[in-house]
Amino acid sequence: MDELTATLASSFAVSSDPNTTAAEHPRYALYKNRSSQQTQEDRRQKLLQIQKSRRFDFMSHARNLADGSWTAPGASEKVTSPEDEEEGMDVETVLKKPSRSFKNQLMYSEWLVEVPDDFGEEWVTVLCPVAKRCLVVASKGNTRAYTKGGYCLHTFPSHLPGGNRRQGSKYSDYTILDCLYSETQGIYFILDIMCWRGHPVYDSEAEFRFYWLQSKIEETPEVLHVSPSNPFKFVPLPNFPCKKEAIGIAMTTANFEIDGLLFFHKRSHYIIGSTPLVVWLKPYMVPEIIGIPIPQQIMKKIPASYVNYKTHIEEVKNTKQMNKNPPSMRDSKAGSNNPPPKKERVILSKGQKKSRRNQQRKSAGDSMEVASVVQQETFETVPTEMGDNQNNPVSPTQ
Numbered sequence: 001m002d003e004l005t006a007t008l009a010s011s012f013a014v015s016s017d018p019n020t021t022a023a024e025h026p027r028y029a030l031y032k033n034r035s036s037q038q039t040q041e042d043r044r045q046k047l048l049q050i051q052k053s054r055r056f057d058f059m060s061h062a063r064n065l066a067d068g069s070w071t072a073p074g075a076s077e078k079v080t081s082p083e084d085e086e087e088g089m090d091v092e093t094v095l096k097k098p099s100r101s102f103k104n105q106l107m108y109s110e111w112l113v114e115v116p117d118d119f120g121e122e123w124v125t126v127l128c129p130v131a132k133r134c135l136v137v138a139s140k141g142n143t144r145a146y147t148k149g150g151y152c153l154h155t156f157p158s159h160l161p162g163g164n165r166r167q168g169s170k171y172s173d174y175t176i177l178d179c180l181y182s183e184t185q186g187i188y189f190i191l192d193i194m195c196w197r198g199h200p201v202y203d204s205e206a207e208f209r210f211y212w213l214q215s216k217i218e219e220t221p222e223v224l225h226v227s228p229s230n231p232f233k234f235v236p237l238p239n240f241p242c243k244k245e246a247i248g249i250a251m252t253t254a255n256f257e258i259d260g261l262l263f264f265h266k267r268s269h270y271i272i273g274s275t276p277l278v279v280w281l282k283p284y285m286v287p288e289i290i291g292i293p294i295p296q297q298i299m300k301k302i303p304a305s306y307v308n309y310k311t312h313i314e315e316v317k318n319t320k321q322m323n324k325n326p327p328s329m330r331d332s333k334a335g336s337n338n339p340p341p342k343k344e345r346v347i348l349s350k351g352q353k354k355s356r357r358n359q360q361r362k363s364a365g366d367s368m369e370v371a372s373v374v375q376q377e378t379f380e381t382v383p384t385e386m387g388d389n390q391n392n393p394v395s396p397t398q
Contacts, residue, residue: 040114043276044265051203051269058202062195065105066139066162066174103150105135106178107192107271109262112279112289123242123263124206129189129256131180136188138163139174145181145188153181159222159230161197166229173197178270179234182256186226190217190236191262194270207266210239239264244292251283252295258283 038046116123134153135146143163145153157164161173178192193213194202201209213236217223223234240246242263251258260282268277284302286292305315348356 040110040276041116044116047271047275047277048265048267051271054203056203058200061202062174062176062198062200065102065137065176065195068102068137101150102135102137102146102152104148105146105150105272106133106148107278108274109278109280110274110276112263112281115290119242119263122266124210124239124266125242125247125250126191126237126239126262126264127250127254128191128237128259128262129180129182129254130259131182131189133191134179134181134188136160136177136179137174138176141165141167145179154232156231157229158232158234159220160234161220164229176200177234180237185256187233187235190234192270202270204269205266206264206268206270209270210264247286247292248295251298258298261286 132153133148135148137144137146138158138160139162141157141162141164142155143158143160144155147153157166160175160177161167162175167173174195175197176193176195177188177190178194180189180191181187182189190213192206193209193216194200196212196216201212204212217234217236222230226233238250240250247261260280263279263281265277268275271277281289283294283298287294
């Protein structure tokens with residue numbers, strides 16, 4: 001019975017990416033019953049080995065993003081280890097080549113399913129505010145922010161390298177950042193860095209990328225302030241060790257509303273797409289998954305309807321489904337799924353066509369005669385209440 005349940009659960013997966021945050025938490029989706037799949041820790045270790053030997057021209061890719069020019073659609077690079085081929089694993093270790101557009105250029109997290117043994121030593125935490133994820137490209141004297149779907153959100157000048165026409169000789173520079181845009185505060189929170197002043201760091205470790213980001217912002221303090229040539233602030237998000245004390249202090253002293261916590265493996269490269277080397281939790285999930293107590297001020301913000309994590313995920317999933325497909329749309333779709341049957345096409349000879357035309361003319365003539373008779377009857381004498389008397393008929397249309 002357990003095997004049948006696991007098979008049915010895996011057949012209804014909403015995504016090919018395991019532990020994707022677009023679906024409910026695998027802990028409550030019979031994750032542990034899928035004994036044939038690799039564990040999250042196994043995929044982490046394989047990705048750490050694969051990224052060391054991976055070769056990709058990120059310099060050209062960053063240049064293409066800055067120029068906004070591509071010639072062909074991108075592809076995926078599937079990397080499968082010999083152990084996977086021998087064991088017939090259900091989940092492949094996949095590294096995706098960047099798309100040749102502004103769509104899907106960001107690194108996405110997975111749900112934290114298994115807390116690693118080296119969580120306190122090899123991982124760093126970043127608190128994320130309630131904001132919109134976007135790709136920021138500063139080049140050719142302009143700064144543009146793109147949504148995850150590749151649509152241009154904002155175009156403005158900035159003091160990022162390459163983002164302002166007043167930079168003179170620095171006009172050829174370009175910068176690419178992974179940001180969170182807060183509409184209420186008008187701030188771009190910098191989550192990660194991919195390229196600065198034409199130097200890509202996609203294949204650099206997360207620990208170095210965070211250090212380099214902080215040092216570059218310190219060298220360019222004007223991006224931290226609003227001005228006519230920099231209408232939006234660019235504020236780097238701080239990172240700290242995955243220790244109970246550090247996480248508790250950070251959540252207590254945060255100066256923004258916390259949307260969730262991202263956990264980065266220190267050795268992780270910037271991998272475009274979903275990766276188990278970056279994992280995600282909502283604040284109210286932290287005590288349940290990691291065992292770290294939440295500050296009282298955050299506990300007060302938990303919805304009154306919240307019972308436990310499983311119930312909350314089910315409610316969110318049902319609400320999104322209702323908003324995406326309301327009853328009126330479901331009814332129209334149901335009607336469109338049952339179109340009227342098509343009439344069979346009949347091929348007639350010339351004689352048959354002539355005979356049909358004659359019949360149509362005859363029926364049309366009969367219809368005209370009937371219509372004239374009805375019209376004459378209509379204007380006959382009507383009862384007194386509809387006219388002055390029986391000798392003064394009134395048409396019903398008057």
